[in-house]
Amino acid sequence: FDLTGQINGVPFDRLFLNASGVHCQSTTELDELLQDEFVGGAVTKSATLEKRAGNPAPRYYELANGSINSMGLPNNGFDYYIQYVLQFHAKPTILSVAGLSADDDIQLLNQIQDSDYQGLTELNLSCPNVIGKPQMAYDFEGTQALLQSVFSFFKKPLGVKLPPYFDLVHFDQITAILNQFPLTHVNSINSIGNGLWVDVASESVVIKPKGGFGGLGGKMVLPTALANVRALRQRLNDSIKVIGTGGVQTGADVFAHILCGAELVSIGTQLQAEGIGVYHRLTNELERIMADKGYTALADFRGKLNTI
Numbered sequence: 165f166d167l168t169g170q171i172n173g174v175p176f177d178r179l180f181l182n183a184s185g186v187h188c189q190s191t192t193e194l195d196e197l198l199q200d201e202f203v204g205g206a207v208t209k210s211a212t213l214e215k216r217a218g219n220p221a222p223r224y225y226e227l228a229n230g231s232i233n234s235m236g237l238p239n240n241g242f243d244y245y246i247q248y249v250l251q252f253h254a255k256p257t258i259l260s261v262a263g264l265s266a267d268d269d270i271q272l273l274n275q276i277q278d279s280d281y282q283g284l285t286e287l288n289l290s291c292p293n294v295i296g297k298p299q300m301a302y303d304f305e306g307t308q309a310l311l312q313s314v315f316s317f318f319k320k321p322l323g324v325k326l327p328p329y330f331d332l333v334h335f336d337q338i339t340a341i342l343n344q345f346p347l348t349h350v351n352s353i354n355s356i357g358n359g360l361w362v363d364v365a366s367e368s369v370v371i372k373p374k375g376g377f378g379g380l381g382g383k384m385v386l387p388t389a390l391a392n393v394r395a396l397r398q399r400l401n402d403s404i405k406v407i408g409t410g411g412v413q414t415g416a417d418v419f420a421h422i423l424c425g426a427e428l429v430s431i432g433t434q435l436q437a438e439g440i441g442v443y444h445r446l447t448n449e450l451e452r453i454m455a456d457k458g459y460t461a462l463a464d465f466r467g468k469l470n471t472i
């Protein structure tokens with residue numbers, strides 16, 4: 165089966181990635197991803213200029229139908245991750261960066277522009293868990309201005325990580341902005357920001373930061389993820405690929421993301437819960453569905469969701 169995709173001409177021999185933040189904080193975790201035969205590439209934890217400890221624990225909690233997290237951008241700092249992606253790897257890497265401000269974003273991208281790194285970069289515009297910081301991608305004017313500044317100096321491949329949108333007009337507005345720029349891809353969705361889980365037995369929230377508010381992931385977000393992948397695919401220039409992230413637990417979920425137009429598919433909550441074996445299972449389940457339908461390649465059905 166042909167399970168390949170490509171971003172900006174970079175070939176991925178497999179469609180599967182990790183969702184940034186999961187199994188990607190250390191070089192050991194990143195190596196394990198890149199060495200797995202069912203994984204196509206690895207995305208780093210979003211890097212900030214300086215190393216961060218992140219929010220106080222408990223800050224991640226697995227739910228029956230997903231996850232809630234308020235990690236707070238813990239990471240080993242920009243230098244750690246650019247050193248890693250500058251090394252030779254048999255498979256593609258995506259360097260994820262997240263500033264705590266637009267100025268930080270500019271600084272991070274200037275450092276990449278000035279480096280020898282020629283691979284893929286993803287600007288995270290959607291972290292919901294930095295206390296006191298809004299998600300940039302919900303500020304349309306701010307996003308427009310930031311990308312205007314970025315593309316005045318950044319000449320390397322660049323994609324963006326988006327939060328979920330919930331209004332068709334918002335899809336129109338964000339894609340009208342993104343289509344102005346030579347982006348390689350959008351990665352959609354990030355977690356659904358500021359959900360809240362209540363443990364009835366203890367009558368308490370389940371994570372410490374922000375009084376229990378955190379980003380939602382896993383099974384429960386699949387309909388939102390599929391809607392965002394589909395809506396972005398329908399509106400973005402063909403040159404901008406969509407990486408589908410959010411809610412994948414089974415091969416059928418993967419199939420649905422591809423039908424909606426995803427070029428590649430990231431696994432987060434399920435990777436956290438199941439471990440790296442999730443990729444072998446998802447590959448088997450996806451190939452079974454493809455075989456039953458007479459498909460031999462993702463390209464046979466990518467973006468071909470039927471309407472009624």
Ligand SMILES: O=C(O)c1[nH]c(=O)[nH]c(=O)c1Cl
Pocket residue numbers: 185210233234235236237238262288290291292293294354355379
């Ligand atoms: O709290 C986090 O580190 C975090 N958590 C998320 O769910 N998405 C993000 O982009 C980030 Cl940066």
